[in-house]
Amino acid sequence: MTIRRDPAMTARSEQPGPRPHPRIPRATGLPWLGPLPQLLRDGFGYLLEARRRYGDVYRLDIGGLRTVVLNHPRQLRHVHLDRAAAYHRQGPLFEQMRRVTGNGLAVSQGEIWRTQRRRVQPLFHHDRLAAVHRLLDTAADEQMPLFERAARTGTPVALGPLLARTTMKMTVRAVFGSGIPDATVDRICPDMEYAVSYVVLATLMSPLPRWAPRPGDRRFEQAIQRLDALLTQVVAERRRAGERDPGDLIAMLTASEDDAGERMTARQVRDETMTLFLAGYETTALALTWAAHFLSTHPASMARVGEEADLAGGAGGGGAFDAHRLPYTGAVWDETLRLTPPIWWNPRWAVEDDEIDGYPIPAGTAVTPLAFVAQRHPEVWERPHRFDPDRVAAARGIRRRPQGEWMPFGLGRDHCVGRELANLEARIVLSKLAQRFRLVADPAHRVRPVPLGTLRPRHGIRVRLEPRR
Numbered sequence: 001m002t003i004r005r006d007p008a009m010t011a012r013s014e015q016p017g018p019r020p021h022p023r024i025p026r027a028t029g030l031p032w033l034g035p036l037p038q039l040l041r042d043g044f045g046y047l048l049e050a051r052r053r054y055g056d057v058y059r060l061d062i063g064g065l066r067t068v069v070l071n072h073p074r075q076l077r078h079v080h081l082d083r084a085a086a087y088h089r090q091g092p093l094f095e096q097m098r099r100v101t102g103n104g105l106a107v108s109q110g111e112i113w114r115t116q117r118r119r120v121q122p123l124f125h126h127d128r129l130a131a132v133h134r135l136l137d138t139a140a141d142e143q144m145p146l147f148e149r150a151a152r153t154g155t156p157v158a159l160g161p162l163l164a165r166t167t168m169k170m171t172v173r174a175v176f177g178s179g180i181p182d183a184t185v186d187r188i189c190p191d192m193e194y195a196v197s198y199v200v201l202a203t204l205m206s207p208l209p210r211w212a213p214r215p216g217d218r219r220f221e222q223a224i225q226r227l228d229a230l231l232t233q234v235v236a237e238r239r240r241a242g243e244r245d246p247g248d249l250i251a252m253l254t255a256s257e258d259d260a261g262e263r264m265t266a267r268q269v270r271d272e273t274m275t276l277f278l279a280g281y282e283t284t285a286l287a288l289t290w291a292a293h294f295l296s297t298h299p300a301s302m303a304r305v306g307e308e309a310d311l312a313g314g315a316g317g318g319g320a321f322d323a324h325r326l327p328y329t330g331a332v333w334d335e336t337l338r339l340t341p342p343i344w345w346n347p348r349w350a351v352e353d354d355e356i357d358g359y360p361i362p363a364g365t366a367v368t369p370l371a372f373v374a375q376r377h378p379e380v381w382e383r384p385h386r387f388d389p390d391r392v393a394a395a396r397g398i399r400r401r402p403q404g405e406w407m408p409f410g411l412g413r414d415h416c417v418g419r420e421l422a423n424l425e426a427r428i429v430l431s432k433l434a435q436r437f438r439l440v441a442d443p444a445h446r447v448r449p450v451p452l453g454t455l456r457p458r459h460g461i462r463v464r465l466e467p468r469r
Helices: 036-054 073-082 091-099 109-126 128-154 159-176 181-202 219-239 247-255 266-297 299-312 327-339 389-392 419-436
Strands: 055-060 065-070 348-350 354-356 359-361 366-369 437-441 446-450 455-458 462-467
Touching: 036 446, 065 073, 073 354, 073 366, 091 219, 091 266, 109 247, 109 266, 109 327, 109 419, 128 159, 128 419, 128 462, 159 181, 159 266, 159 419, 181 219, 181 266, 219 247, 219 266, 219 299, 247 266, 266 299, 266 327, 266 419, 266 437, 266 455, 266 462, 299 327, 299 419, 299 437, 327 389, 359 366, 359 462, 419 437
Parallel strands: 065 366
Antiparallel strands: 055 065, 348 366, 354 359, 437 462, 446 455
């Protein structure tokens, strides 16, 4: 199957006979290094400009790494939906992720993926998240003193670490429940934070020879061993508990069954739990950091989120979560994910010969769809670089747009199974902060996106927390 360019944009020859495939444009740069210096200096700006300069498809060669970059929503649909079977999750990033997640959903393929998906997906439906919501809400309340102390300084503070700590505590509580001691939570957080950051570092070091030293590898292995020991203990406790379901995610994973009535092994529960941490903790924290940045630089949006939180009474207290109670907060979140999706790239490996927009993609080609560029593509987005939550309501919901135009949680079979959990966490945190504070940007601090393993702000963000009451 192929996808074709718009005939209005492609002048085809009337001459008979086959025409040779066009050559994919190659991004220029230094010998061997390619455009690496530009990417390190301003990768976000470079990749946006590269689409304008080279088009929606171009080749990027950096050292021994070669990939075909895809920038248009239709090309992302092609790779993730129309021809998904021809593009697999392979390469250095997924090799490093497997060191943490084993055969979890984020990296598995084929029948293993299908079986686990059927077991795990029902756990994240709205009705099943009601019990988890109470755990998240309580955990978020426990973290609010961090922000109150920061507000009392009266000066701009680095908000990213506070949000990261908050989302990590919320994730730990959602996974392990309220019975886990605070001291254990405090041990989990640094180990998980280091494991997540090391996956990115090890991916960047992947072109090095195998014998080359990799700083931090021993610390990484020790962190994984400690996390594995804790997970083994908790899974065993949940199995002994039987039907006495405490409502946390490990209990749900332990009790889940496939179509044949088979339950997960202890190893499978471990892998999916680690996947939740790897895929959910840092990405949610980063997206919340970006949302805080946009609110701090758009006072009218900040005021509307605060007013909505006042009317809704927070994120719902102990009852079932209802996203409709915080529609504008949801619009802020969705628009944040459009402009600054933490998962900004979706590398794949072609396992069959293919063709995209007339360009040949032989089997064995690495392709890199860029979600953050597609979500700012001027052909499909009006004023693509502007933060405008109202566009969500005007379009009757950003999630109803054609697939590929908005895909912060992936697309097709690869969409994130825990997206509703991330949405729930975000609304809880944003509404609790907006009830208490106005976020005011530090005018002396420049915020620049840096596309590394995830899309993060260089030097973080700094805001002043002004108490509303």
